[in-house]
Amino acid sequence: MNRILAINPGNTSTKIGLFEGNELINQEAIRHDKKDLEVFPNILDQLEFRSKAIGAFLRDNSIRTSDIDHFIGRGGLLKPLESGLYMVNEEMIGDLRSAKYGGHSSNLGALIAQRIASKYGKKAYILDPVCVDELEPLARITGHPEIHKVSAFHALNQKSVARRASTDIGRRYED
16 A cells, blocks of 8 residues: 655645545644744745655654655645646756745645655655646637736645545536
C-alpha cells in the first residue's frame, strides 16, 4: 500500500496528512506563532523553519520518512494549469522561488515536498494547484478586445468537496 505525505502550508499553519492509500492515518495542523514568522523577511525564507516543524512531527509520531512513497505539496501560485497531478520540476521550483506569479504561503508546499523527497531519491508532486484555469471559451469573453480574463481557480478544496458529494449522491464528478 502506498504511503503519501500531504503538506499544506497556510499563512500561520502547516497542515500535514499521512495516508495509506486513500485512508488518512495521521494528521496534524502545526500552528506557527505570528511572532515566529515575523522574523522572516518573506515567505520563502520560512522553508527551513517549516521543514523542521514537519521533521519534528514525523519524529514525534515515529514515522520514518524513508517509508513514505510519495510527497505531495499544496500547489502554489504558478502559471495557469489544468487541475490534476503534477511532478515538481526545476521550472516549477524556479517560478515558486521567484514568486513569478505571486507570493503566497502555498508556494512552500512543492518546495517542502521536493526537499524531503529528494533526500530519499523519491519524487514530489502537487495536486489541483491554486492556479487552475479551466474556463470555457465563452467564460473568457469580457466585452472588450483588450481586456483578457485570467482564471486563477483554487481547485483543491472545490474539487475535493465536489468529488465527495458526487460519491455521496451516486453520480460521477464529471456529470
